[in-house]
Amino acid sequence: xxxxxxLSFYCFAAASVSLGxxxxxxxxxxxxxxxxxxxxxxxxTGTTVSATRPELVPGSDASGRFGSMLTVFGAFFAFLAIxxxxxxxxxxxxxxxxxxxxxxxxxLAVCYLVIERLYHTRQLGAIVISIAFLMTxxxxxxxxxxxxxxxxIPALQAKPLMTAHVSSAIFAYATFAVSFxxxxxxxxxxxxxxxxxxxxxxxxDIGFRAVTIxxxxxxxxxxxxxxxxxxxxxxxxxxxxxxxxxxxxxxxYAVYLHTRTLRGWRGxxxxxxxxxxxxxxxxxxxxxxxxxxLHAYGGV
Numbered sequence: 119x120x121x122x123x124x125l126s127f128y129c130f131a132a133a134s135v136s137l138g139x140x141x142x143x144x145x146x147x148x149x150x151x152x153x154x155x156x157x158x159x160x161x162x163t164g165t166t167v168s169a170t171r172p173e174l175v176p177g178s179d180a181s182g183r184f185g186s187m188l189t190v191f192g193a194f195f196a197f198l199a200i201x202x203x204x205x206x207x208x209x210x211x212x213x214x215x216x217x218x219x220x221x222x223x224x225x226l227a228v229c230y231l232v233i234e235r236l237y238h239t240r241q242l243g244a245i246v247i248s249i250a251f252l253m254t255x256x257x258x259x260x261x262x263x264x265x266x267x268x269x270x271i272p273a274l275q276a277k278p279l280m281t282a283h284v285s286s287a288i289f290a291y292a293t294f295a296v297s298f299x300x301x302x303x304x305x306x307x308x309x310x311x312x313x314x315x316x317x318x319x320x321x322x323d324i325g326f327r328a329v330t331i332x333x334x335x336x337x338x339x340x341x342x343x344x345x346x347x348x349x350x351x352x353x354x355x356x357x358x359x360x361x362x363x364x365x366x367x368x369x370x371y372a373v374y375l376h377t378r379t380l381r382g383w384r385g386x387x388x389x390x391x392x393x394x395x396x397x398x399x400x401x402x403x404x405x406x407x408x409x410x411x412l413h414a415y416g417g418v
Contacts, residue, residue: 119206123267126202129195130220134254136192137227141251143185144243147177150314176314182240186231189247193227200224207267209277212284216264219257221285225292226250229328233296237324239316245299279349283342286335287364291399293332294371298396300325301389308386322384325392333371340368363402370395 199220203211211217230246233239304321306312316324343361344354355361374391377383 119267122202122206123265126199126206127265129199129202130254130257133192133195133199133223134251134258136188136195137223137247137251137254140185140188140192140243141248143181143188144240144247147179147181147185148241148244148315150177150312182243185243185247186234186240189227189231189243192247192250193224193231196220196224196227203267209270210281210285211267212280212288213268213270214264216257216260218284218288219253219260222288222291223250223253223257225288226253226295229289229292229296233324233328237316237320239320241303241315242296242299242324245302246295249295249299279342279346283339283346286338286342290332290335290339291403293328293335294392294396294399297325297328297332297392300328301392301396304389305386318385322388325388326378329371329374329392329395333368333375336364336368336371340364360402360406363398363405367395367398367402370398 200211203217203220207213212221226246227250230243230250233242233246300321303315304318304325307315307318307321315321340361343364347356347361348354370391374388374395377391378388
């Protein structure tokens with residue numbers, strides 16, 4: 119078992135390096151590069167002088183392709199890290215913040231790659247894969263004991279419920295990260311007219327489609343969490359800080375879907391709701407560090 123745990127950690131280290139390099143590649147591809155352009159100008163005396171001026175042009179396609187390749191590597195190594203740890207633990211590794219964050223990193227990479235394949239655009243990787251890389255940095259900062267495989271405490275021994283509940287949360291958060299990236303690029307494209315970014319219509323559609331996947335998953339998180347809470351603690355709802363923040367996040371995305379589908383909101387207003395929603399998601403993710411509660415075991 120110890121050998122598998124070490125192998126899992128080495129795979130996570132490889133995923134960290136791959137995702138870090140992928141994030142840099144996507145940023146270079148998305149931000150673009152400066153090119154010096156030379157122009158000829160005619161003066162009033164009839165002479166011609168040359169002048170140079172810098173201009174921002176799209177990043178090289180090679181950077182984007184390199185980012186995609188590295189993201190595939192990062193997702194693959196993250197999957198191996200999860201697989202080896204799961205075999206060592208004889209369960210899906212979701213019991214503490216190390217395992218939860220490792221799975222979230224994998225989900226971010228997978229969700230992004232699906233969007234890249236469906237929409238044939240790589241610019242979202244500058245944000246989504248950067249978030250995935252920042253998650254690996256966070257994982258590295260966790261106490262070393264979280265890397266060990268421990269026995270589950272009684273509250274976590276409902277394996278089917280734990281797997282469904284926590285997995286739904288992970289992929290809901292990952293889709294919300296995609297919608298956040300689409301919203302940020304929407305605002306950038308609208309304000310600065312960066313011509314090589316995806317169109318406003320595409321970015322708006324990506325944000326909406328991501329939420330239509332994540333919102334039902336978050337709904338499932340709340341339902342399964344209530345059932346699990348009744349089995350573990352004897353009550354369906356205890357207004358635990360994690361529960362309350364998850365419910366608030368659910369309400370934010372419910373407002374987004376309501377205003378977009380029934381009131382026709384598009385553009386800035388919807389983008390800002392998505393950005394606020396991802397802020398609520400991050401608070402749900404990390405809020406237990408500040409407020410404790412029944413979800414505080416294992417750092418989760």
